[in-house]
Amino acid sequence: MKIKRVRLAGFGPYKNEQLIDFEKFDSDGIFLITGKTGAGKSSILDAICFALYGHVPRYDGTELQLRSDHCEPDDPSFVELDFSMNERDYRIFRTPKFERPKKRGEGTTTSQPEVRLFVKDGDDWQGVAAKPVDVGHELARILPLKEDQFLQVILLAQNRFQKFLLAKTDERRAVLRTLFGTSRFDQLEQSLIARRKKLDSQLGDVQRAIADRARIAANQLRLGDDDVPQDPGLDWFTSGLTDLERQLHEATKRAELAAAEFTAAADHHQVLGEVARRQARRDTALAQLAALTDREEAIAAERTALHAAARAARVWPQIRAGQQATVALEEAQTDETDARAAWQHFRPAGAEPETHASLKLVTDALLGRLGTLADALGDEQKLPEFDLELTRLHGLVEEHTAALDDAQAVIDALPQQIESAGVEHAAAALGAARKDEAAAALERAETALSAAESVVVHAAEVLEASQAELVASGENAAAAAHYDALLTRRFAGYAAELASELEDGTPCLVCGSESHPAPSIGEADPVSEGDLTSARKAVTLRQQALAEAGTAVQDARTRLAQAEARAGNRSVEELLAERATARTALEDSETAARLLARLVEDLVGLRGRLADATTGLIGLRATRDTSAAEHTDRAAHREALVHRVTAQRGDYETVTEHVDRLNDELGAARALYEALGVSRERGTVRVAAIAAMTMQLLQEDFADEATAEAARVGDAEAQRRESALRTHDDQIAAARAALADPELADLPAEPINRDPAREAFDLASVARDDAITARSSVDERVTQLGALVAEVTAQFAASAALLTTQTQVRQLADVVHGDEPNTKRIRLETYVLAAQLEEIVAAANTRLRTMTSGRYTLEHDDSLEFRATQSGLGLGIRDVFTGRTRATNSLSGGETFLASLALALGLAEVVTSQAGGITLDTLFVDEGFGSLDSETLETAMSTLDTLRAGGRTIGLISHVDSMKEQIPAKLSIVVTDQGHSTIEAGRDRV
Numbered sequence: 001m002k003i004k005r006v007r008l009a010g011f012g013p014y015k016n017e018q019l020i021d022f023e024k025f026d027s028d029g030i031f032l033i034t035g036k037t038g039a040g041k042s043s044i045l046d047a048i049c050f051a052l053y054g055h056v057p058r059y060d061g062t063e064l065q066l067r068s069d070h071c072e073p074d075d076p077s078f079v080e081l082d083f084s085m086n087e088r089d090y091r092i093f094r095t096p097k098f099e100r101p102k103k104r105g106e107g108t109t110t111s112q113p114e115v116r117l118f119v120k121d122g123d124d125w126q127g128v129a130a131k132p133v134d135v136g137h138e139l140a141r142i143l144p145l146k147e148d149q150f151l152q153v154i155l156l157a158q159n160r161f162q163k164f165l166l167a168k169t170d171e172r173r174a175v176l177r178t179l180f181g182t183s184r185f186d187q188l189e190q191s192l193i194a195r196r197k198k199l200d201s202q203l204g205d206v207q208r209a210i211a212d213r214a215r216i217a218a219n220q221l222r223l224g225d226d227d228v229p230q231d232p233g234l235d236w237f238t239s240g241l242t243d244l245e246r247q248l249h250e251a252t253k254r255a256e257l258a259a260a261e262f263t264a265a266a267d268h269h270q271v272l273g274e275v276a277r278r279q280a281r282r283d284t285a286l287a288q289l290a291a292l293t294d295r296e297e298a299i300a301a302e303r304t305a306l307h308a309a310a311r312a313a314r315v316w317p318q319i320r321a322g323q324q325a326t327v328a329l330e331e332a333q334t335d336e337t338d339a340r341a342a343w344q345h346f347r348p349a350g351a352e353p354e355t356h357a358s359l360k361l362v363t364d365a366l367l368g369r370l371g372t373l374a375d376a377l378g379d380e381q382k383l384p385e386f387d388l389e390l391t392r393l394h395g396l397v398e399e400h401t402a403a404l405d406d407a408q409a410v411i412d413a414l415p416q417q418i419e420s421a422g423v424e425h426a427a428a429a430l431g432a433a434r435k436d437e438a439a440a441a442l443e444r445a446e447t448a449l450s451a452a453e454s455v456v457v458h459a460a461e462v463l464e465a466s467q468a469e470l471v472a473s474g475e476n477a478a479a480a481a482h483y484d485a486l487l488t489r490r491f492a493g494y495a496a497e498l499a500s501e502l503e504d505g506t507p508c509l510v511c512g513s514e515s516h517p518a519p520s521i522g523e524a525d526p527v528s529e530g531d532l533t534s535a536r537k538a539v540t541l542r543q544q545a546l547a548e549a550g551t552a553v554q555d556a557r558t559r560l561a562q563a564e565a566r567a568g569n570r571s572v573e574e575l576l577a578e579r580a581t582a583r584t585a586l587e588d589s590e591t592a593a594r595l596l597a598r599l600v601e602d603l604v605g606l607r608g609r610l611a612d613a614t615t616g617l618i619g620l621r622a623t624r625d626t627s628a629a630e631h632t633d634r635a636a637h638r639e640a641l642v643h644r645v646t647a648q649r650g651d652y653e654t655v656t657e658h659v660d661r662l663n664d665e666l667g668a669a670r671a672l673y674e675a676l677g678v679s680r681e682r683g684t685v686r687v688a689a690i691a692a693m694t695m696q697l698l699q700e701d702f703a704d705e706a707t708a709e710a711a712r713v714g715d716a717e718a719q720r721r722e723s724a725l726r727t728h729d730d731q732i733a734a735a736r737a738a739l740a741d742p743e744l745a746d747l748p749a750e751p752i753n754r755d756p757a758r759e760a761f762d763l764a765s766v767a768r769d770d771a772i773t774a775r776s777s778v779d780e781r782v783t784q785l786g787a788l789v790a791e792v793t794a795q796f797a798a799s800a801a802l803l804t805t806q807t808q809v810r811q812l813a814d815v816v817h818g819d820e821p822n823t824k825r826i827r828l829e830t831y832v833l834a835a836q837l838e839e840i841v842a843a844a845n846t847r848l849r850t851m852t853s854g855r856y857t858l859e860h861d862d863s864l865e866f867r868a869t870q871s872g873l874g875l876g877i878r879d880v881f882t883g884r885t886r887a888t889n890s891l892s893g894g895e896t897f898l899a900s901l902a903l904a905l906g907l908a909e910v911v912t913s914q915a916g917g918i919t920l921d922t923l924f925v926d927e928g929f930g931s932l933d934s935e936t937l938e939t940a941m942s943t944l945d946t947l948r949a950g951g952r953t954i955g956l957i958s959h960v961d962s963m964k965e966q967i968p969a970k971l972s973i974v975v976t977d978q979g980h981s982t983i984e985a986g987r988d989r990v
Contacts, residue, residue: 001143001154002084002921002953003048010077011050011096012043015070015980020044020971022922024985025953028969030945033957035973040981041957044971045155045924051081051092052139053147054115054132067098070980084921085142089120092135119554127561128554134466141550148175149911156925162900164907165888169830169873176833176873180911185829188488192813199806206799213237213788213795220244220781220788234796237789241782248782251775258764258771265764269757276752278744285738292732299728305711306721311700312712318693319705325686332679339668339675346665359673366666373659376648379641380655386638393631400624407617414610421606425599431592438586445579451566452575458560465556469549476542483535490527818872826862830872834862836910837873844899844906851898851939855880858903894932898940901925926957934962941966 009017025031033041046056050066067077078095094115099108117135118125129135145154164175177183214232218225221240229236343354354362567575645655652658693705702708713721738744814820818827826834838860845857861874876885877899891899908923925944929937937960944954955971956963964970972984 001145003081003154004084004089005082006044006047006051007080008047008078010068010071010075011047011066011079012068013038013040013070013975013981014043014983015068015075015978016982017076018983020983020985022953022955025955025969028967028987029952030954030956030967031969031971032963032967033955033971033973034959034964035981036975037959039973039975041973042926044983045926045957047079048081048924049147049151049155050096051079051094052143052150054094054113054136057147057151066096068980070978073101090142091118091120091125092116092139093118119558121558126558127564128557137469138554141547145911154908154923156901156904156923162896165875165896165900165903172837172873172875173830173833176836177829180833180836182829182832184484184488185832186827189813189816189828191488192809192816196806196809196813199802199809203799203802203806206795206802210792210795210799213792217785217788220785234793237785237792241785241789244778244782244785248775248778251771251778255768255771255775258768262761262764262768265757265761269754269761272752272754272757275747276754279747279751281738282744282747285735285744288731289735289739292728292735295728299725302721302725306718306725308711309713309718311702312708313718315693315696315700315702315708316712318689318696319708322686322689322693322705325682325689329679329682329686332675332682336672336675336679339672343668343672346668354672355676359669359676362669363666363673366662366669370659370662370666373648373655373662376645376655377659380645383638383641383645386634386641389634390631390638393627393634397624397627397631400620400627404617404620404624407613407620411610411613411617414606414613418603418606418610421599421603425596425603428592428596428599431589432596435586435589435593438582438589442579442582442586445575445582448567448570449572449575449579451563452570452572455560455563455567456572458556458563462553462556462560465549465553469546469553472542472546472549476539476546479535479539479542483532483539486527486531486535490532826872834860834872837875840903840906840910841875842906843909844902847905847943848899848902851902851936851943852895853939856895856899858899859885861885894936897929897932898936901940902943922953922955924955924957929956929958929960929963937962 004021004023006020006022007017008014033044035041046058046066050056056066068075071077076095077098078093080091080093082089082091084090092115095111095113097113098111100111101107102109113132115132115135116130117128117138119128120126129138143150164172167175177186210232214228214236215225217232217237217240218228221244340354347354570578648655648658650658652661697703697705697708700708702711811821816828818825818830841858841860848856848858857878857880859876859878861876862872863874875888877888877891878885888896888899929940932940941963944956956967969987970985972986974982974984976982
């Protein structure tokens with residue numbers, strides 16, 4: 001991997017855009033990043049880390065601090081990094097999250113982070129991904145180094161690489177676990193410990209379960225706690241069950257004897273009960289008959305009243321008819337009184353009451369007067385029509401006058417309209433001339449829209465390819481998990497393989513013990529090297545499939561980026577709007593072309609209208625004069641009608657008012673005439689109804705109307721009384737029929753005594769129930785104890801195998817966890833990491849010997865730590881001068897820097913080889929050189945100089961003046977007067 005170029009703005013101390021071209025230092029190999037404290041030297045490394053991984057380790061969780069405090073609200077904040085990997089150039093553009101002022105209103109809003117990844121294709125940069133998640137996936141595929149690994153092998157940040165040298169075992173284990181991915185061994189260890197705890201719990205549960213079941217069995221056997229043995233065996237449970245089964249046999253015999261005695265007592269008690277029931281039925285019938293006989297007098301009176309009610313019901317229709325005739329006569333007399341009162345308004349005071357004959361004469365006279373006024377009324381009714389006609393004619397005259405005025409106005413306005421049409425004609429001619437230009441714009445817009453629509457298709461292809469890549473990733477993960485599972489089983493089977501080679505008196509290769517009381521037993525089907533090889537091949541195939549799926553995603557994204565470029569990075573909606581605008585412009589031009597021809601016709605038409613309007617003005621004057629003459633004639637006719645109507649209306653305002661008065665008088669006369677006739681008719685009907693009622697009262701033997709009404713009852717009450725009489729008769733018949741039943745004959749007169757038989761029955765019932773309860777209790781105890789004995793038998797059988805398995809798992813878990821009998825106190829994961837650490841130490845010592853002139857070498861220390869805590873990842877420093885190994889924290893500041901630098905470089909080599917043989921063409925080392933003397937610094941520089949082999953470029957951050965003199969190539973960080981920093985690249989003259 002090679003870092004080629006960084007472009008940044010609004011990041012850390014850098015307000016304005018800065019560009020760093022690291023390729024300029026390829027010929028130098030080593031360059032120095034220098035500047036004042038706090039100027040922003042380390043911020044360059046922060047920018048590289050932020051571009052690749054989205055955050056900076058020293059600003060973890062505070063991404064808002066990455067934006068420069070010197071920025072104005074509209075200033076940009078971004079980092080753009082160019083790097084090469086596997087002979088391909090990539091560019092990543094990333095912006096941080098930061099608060100910015102709202103465009104509208106007050107306060108701030110969060111500007112969300114953006115990220116875009118490009119790949120170089122020839123001289124062009126093609127888009128690969130533009131979402132944080134997609135960019136993360138692509139970078140993980142392109143650059144297999146995780147962030148922690150990147151900081152250990154490429155960016156050796158200030159004070160970070162010394163931590164690994166001085167770390168404790170647990171801290172060093174955490175770093176190595178992240179770098180080498182050995183968490184699966186820790187998971188295996190935790191799995192064994194969990195299984196051991198589970199087996200311990202299961203064995204304890206079995207032992208407690210047997211003790212609990214012994215207490216339950218003692219309760220079933222009615223034994224005390226002192227009678228239960230301390231460690232009950234299976235024989236104790238089975239002998240108790242045999243004794244309880246014997247008790248069940250005896251209880252069954254006692255229950256059968258009690259049941260027979262109960263049956264005999266029940267039969268005797270049932271016979272006596274039947275005799276008592278028949279005696280009770282006889283006594284009840286006698287009591288009912290006596291009570292019904294006592295009510296005979298009241299029943300007879302009720303029969304007489306019901307007969308009178310039947311006679312009253314027959315005369316009631318005539319009574320009702322008489323009452324209705326009386327009411328109708330009273331209503332007619334009231335109407336007659338109202339009609340006389342209405343007629344009095346038209347008669348002089350003191351006049352004689354009217355009769356049928358006199359009212360007939362008055363009506364005829366009124367009809368004659370109304371006939372005389374009929375013609376005058378017609379003339380009066382015609383007057384509104386004449387008024388409407390006159391109004392119409394007057395409006396027509398005004399209309400013709402207005403038309404005459406309008407025609408004159410048209411003649412006056414047409415010259416100006418002809419001039420305006422000429423102006424429109426010129427404008428339309430200009431719009432029609434733009435037709436070809438508008439058509440070309442529409443064609444360009446449609447071409448871009450077609451490209452934008454293909455973006456949607458390619459986006460779907462990217463989604464489909466990404467889903468396929470996700471499936472391939474899942475299959476790859478499943479294959480890797482299967483391989484890890486086989487590897488775990490392989491590791492777990494090592495104990496069995498080692499155990500198969502153990503011999504008494506020979507030390508164990510793992511724990512060193514010469515005694516082997518419980519050698520491990522392997523699986524029936526252990527994992528072989530062939531199984532692991534097959535699994536590795538499957539992982540390789542899945543990785544190839546995942547790589548192919550990744551390539552398909554890359555190709556799809558390339559096609560998408562090309563389509564977006566053809567569309568000018570505009571959306572379909574924007575291009576639709578652009579096409580609509582172009583289409584509108586073309587339509588406007590075509591409309592102008594069509595309008596041009598119409599305007600020519602309009603000019604001709606306007607000139608013709610002017611000639612026609614001049615000719616039509618004469619005809620309008622003649623029409624207006626004709627309408628005025630007709631209006632004058634109709635006005636004279638109306639005056640004649642008004643004269644005739646005035647002569648006939650008399651003392652009234654109008655003829656209509658006179659006619660209405662006569663009609664009201666005629667209506668009152670007719671109403672009184674009809675009321676007199678109705679009164680006479682209804683009086684006749686009432687007399688007939690009263691005569692019919694009197695005759696019916698005599699026939700039904702009622703003295704008068706009031707007596708009949710008093711005897712009458714409603715239909716519902718009559719039905720209720722008839723039902724009560726029938727019920728009484730039915731009850732007497734039922735009581736007599738019951739007494740005549742043969743079942744009640746020959747019964748003792750006195751009630752029979754059932755108490756002795758009932759007492760015998762109750763005693764037999766209690767005895768039977770007690771015997772059944774006792775037998776059921778013993779039977780239930782036998783059932784429960786039998787099930788308990790079956791469970792205990794199974795538990796005794798299972799506990800033996802469980803105890804063997806628990807012993808084996810406990811011993812294996814203790815060894816893997818670093819407990820006894822593991823004398824080294826090294827955990828399995830630590831054992832694996834120790835092998836990696838030995839490689840790192842070997843690589844580090846190659847440089848440390850050179851930098852210290854052979855005095856110091858690092859040593860891997862797997863001895864027990866303080867208070868016999870677990871070990872395996874210790875580091876010591878061996879001093880050749882003393883021949884002794886001492887702690888790393890005993891080194892001086894300069895010695896610590898040299899040892900840390902050598903260890904970091906060794907760690908970088910091992911991690912690089914573990915990460916797939918990545919070539920590191922760029923390396924950065926931040927600070928630490930100031931603690932070295934001039935000779936040691938020279939040696940360290942020589943060592944770093946060897947890293948340039950193969951075209952590697954090394955960037956150093958330091959304040960040491962001698963390094964400024966030795967390294968001509970520099971990046972100088974300069975703080976401006978405004979407080980923000982700028983970057984200047986240069987080379988000292990030699």
